[in-house]
Amino acid sequence: MSSQPSHEGFPWKHVIGFVLSILLTVMALWLVFSLQLPVSTEIVSILVLAVFQVLIQLLLFMHLTERDGPAYHVISLIFGAFIAFTIVGGSIWIMAFRSMVS
Amino acid sequence: MLHSILQIGDKYFMWNEGPMIWTSDALIVLTSLGIVGLLTYLKRWKWLWDEWLTTVDHKKIGIMYIIAAFAMFFRGGMDGLIIRAQLAIPNNHFLTAEHYDQVFTTHGTIMILFMAMPFIIGLMNIAVPLQIGARDVAFPYLNAMSFWLFFFGALLFNISFVIGGSPDAGWTSYAPIAGPFYDPGVGENYYLISLQIAGIGTIATGINFLVTILKMRAPGMTLMRMPMFTWSVLITSVIIIFAFPVLTVTLALLMFDRLFGAHFFSVTHGGLPMMWANLFWIWGHPEVYIVILPAFGVFSEVVSTFSHKRLFGYKAMVVSLVAIAILSFTTWVHHFFTMGAGASVNSFFSFSTMLIAVPTGVKIFNWLFTMYKGRIEFTTSMLWALAFIPNFLIGGLTGVMLASAPADYQYHNSYFLVAHFHYVLIAGTVFGVFSGLYYWWPKMFGQKLNERIGKWAFWIFMISFNMTFMPMYFVGLMGMTRRMYTYPAGLGWGPFNLIETIGALGMGLGFVVMVFDIAYTIRHPEKDLTGDPWDGRTLEWSIPSPAPEYNFAVIPEVKGIDAYWMMKHPKEQEPGPVKAVDKSKIRPIHMPNNSYRPFIISVAFFVAGFGFIWQWYWLGIPGLIVVAIGLFLRSFEYNDEHFISTEEIERTEIAAGRL
Amino acid sequence: MQFLRKRWRSVLIFALSTLMLSGCGKIVVLNPQGPVATEELHLITWSFGLMMIVVVAVFALFAFMLIKYRAKKGSKSDYQPEQEGNRLLETVWTVVPILIIIALIIPTIKTTYALVKPPSTGTPVVIKAVSANWKWMFQYPGQGIETVNYVVIPANRPIEFQLDAIGPMNSLWIPALGGQEYSMPGMLMRLWLQADHPGTYVGRSANFSGRGFVHMVFNVIAKSPSDYAAWVQKVKTTAPAMTMADYQKLTAQSVVSTMTFSHYIQFSGPRNNSMNAMYMAPNS
């Protein structure tokens, strides 16, 4: 047991999370439609923003840190992310080949 | 009128296909009638329903998995024998190309998904809760769901043979030949939908065992004190959880192509047939480790038990399991080196594939050294485990040869490959489950299988196995490719194929002897009254055989690796049997109730699946709605557990001689 | 290295021939007839040799354990039930396999990169090999001719097979000359092969493609350069040009015997064996 959720008062955690998630979304939209960046830079930056969004959901809304015993659920998620990365990255790399001739 | 009946019969039951289908139709009807008749005659319907169909007890579910797996071994083995009959001599026309294609497809699919997997899962169910000192799995109800989903998935797959036609694009079901354009019949739909149904059940099993092992171990059993079989199941569960969703998606995409006109794998509209291969093997390679790792776990238990010695290199065994699990997700391209994805891709995946040899080797050597300075006892179970080592070695090493991409250009899709995978699947998985079956049989039924007959079965099967598959390496190098329904004379393939066929008959004979062993044992049981017939080391041997419903009257306290061994051989006192249960510690036990719902929901899945296969949406959609209602009602179920009173526990334990 | 490879090869051949019923000559993969197959065979024998080291080690240990430590009545000597492991031994059987893997992966990677290049320096011949169920069509863009279910090549010159498919995937495999590669609809792939001597070799599809799959066998006829030139000339003058009817028959699902054309129709259109396959004007 590592974090005791507050049972009283104002739900600060949730409000902060919400404001941040809206901000991040607006930033992503702005990055893509208002800034004239190279496409690859744009994509990398919005992906970074997406990762932050995920962390907000996990930490502020999903109570990721609550647990009883070892944090096996965090390990599963990390392993899931590793597999996800392998599948997406691997498939793109492997299927990137097109005709070898002409 | 008569005409239209004939037409319907033709379309759905394929009456024009000739005697094979007629015989099967007749056999199925007769067998079903026979079973129904027998049950009615013996007044066993209620018993069947109360004790089995609605059970949530992991031990009974395990037994049902194994019975189903046996039946599927029979079906898959029959397919194997038919394949061998067709290939016995050159230019044979016992089967047509169409039939042959169906037979090897059902053979491969059934053997891997409906024989090997359920056999493994059956052993998991029987042994894991007992090994970790638990009363059941984490989610007993879900466990029953898993079993019935598998069961009805398998049933759906099997009826394709007599209703509508079997799939015929190989167990790998490559697009585009499995797509709607080249394969418009229902056979492929059977493949997609039955695997989907069984696959969902398998994911649930993975989650169930992961949670069980991580959260429900007896006090004192740290991760590094778990029995090696339990470790292997833990790691296998991880692989299941992360590999099976890929299969789910892959099957669904092809289903979208076939039923709803999507273009994922078609050769037109921008589809990429190779994408199927890519996705299939992302699942398919981890899948082969799913069926081998629990077998490795069985060998660890059996070798250590019958060498009467502690497992050598416990830590290294654990680390190697983890390494294999991670590597298993990074090697899938070795199944299509010949696609031309480029030298860098092939080099990378050659290397990652070969790396798996290292942790596997660690295991092999640790088993060998477990016997070092031990006292090896040659029981039937041990014989299967011992035979595994040299035979699997051949399969594994030829796997490493296949992993060398440029060499694979010469082996790919040849009988060299067929030989490789039978050597690992049979000498690994099948020997493993047989070893486990002989090992845990007393725990399942309270009696030992007959050792004499068992040894006969072993020797016949093992020798015939080599006779069947060793020659395949050579015909592969002689240029014979897989999935050929017949071949010309004059290439030198004939004599080898004939030997293989004779070997296959021998394997069939060996299997029959083993079934006879079971039948003989039921008739002339050699009762196991001790609960510990092998001088075992782990907790399942500390309780009576067969295990009572609640497993442990008192949850044991674990002090180290091989918990029961330590209880029997305490450091200070004289070693001796420890059986008695401390009466003062008995409390009422909380157990889950039986439920008919997993069975009913799975039947609804079956009906829905059948509807989608035939694109009868009037049947498919209501089927799914029933599934949804079932799950919904389950959510409203609150009183699903009961208590077993202390008196009842005491009565049971006294009967087992423990109090 | 070279010496070792030769040694292993003879060990392999010896091992095989003792098991053989019908003579060595029939094991095509072990009797390469061109530089590509030879290079692949080197890798095969090298890996086989490395694997034999493991086989010998494991079988020896296995036999030793079984003989020495089987339970005998009454003997208590040499029994150590609580032995946990041994650092040194465990390191050995981790490190030695890693070394073996390294010894295998280096030539593997070298060969992988080598095989995407022409096997020799001669002028390559381009042949487009198209699988269309259930037959192989070989088009010679340089010569404008086409053969079906057999292919003629000049010996001692690198052949660049350009693999294409109408309909399902197949795989072009001529074991005597070298390993295979998939032919896939709409994705032109390249496979380099070469024959050392004139001769006839068997090729087939190695990737299952449905009912007529076994019929996708063909002969590869390697001719001396002069014979090859004469053959091309003969085809150009005596063989018929491909007609629309021929074309339709070839692109539909069908089994045909060998054919020869002095002109061929270039395929274009949806790449399944459908009746409405489109076509372009005969190339000239």
Place this chain on the structure above:
Amino acid sequence: MAVNMESLHEPISSSLPLEYQGDGNLKIFGFWVFLAAEVVLFSTLFAVYLVFHGNVAGGPTSQQLFDIRGFTIETFLLLTSSFTMGLGTYEMRRQNTKGVLAWVLITVLLGLGFLGMEISEFAHYVSIGANISRSAFLSAFFVLVGTHGSHVTLGILWILSILVQVMRKGITPKTARKLFVVGLYWHFLDVVWVFIFTVVYLTGKVM
């Protein structure tokens, strides 16, 4: 219900919130593992989508199809619903049944709004001939986004069924656990949507 050593499941520390009591702990952990499996499921769909993104077969491209206003509103709806679901869990931990009902109902409404917009987006595409059979790109698009959409649909039904139980039984260890789990599910769908927003819509507009 009393939980003792002899129960099927191990006891848990009492310092955790209500929903972890009894076997809640096991079920919540099981659900996390299920979500990890869902990560793999969606990542496979993403991999397919990314490989097929350019395979438009002469049909409409992502740049031509996607409507910025539409997907932006969808995003805000879903993000807000994730927030209100979080507040629902928060009220649950304060034993405030009314608060739970209010916030969760708002979540459902927002979810329905999202679904409505997605359905009309799909209907629009189909009406201009951009259907699942048009190209591999569109097949991948519809299946990826549609899988998320069907998860949302399921989530709404599931939330409603649990709301009924909360109304009937109040906030007990069981209902609390169920609500917590469905909350996890809902937040997870938001996570997936963030990637759809980023990888499918935003990227699809610039590439």
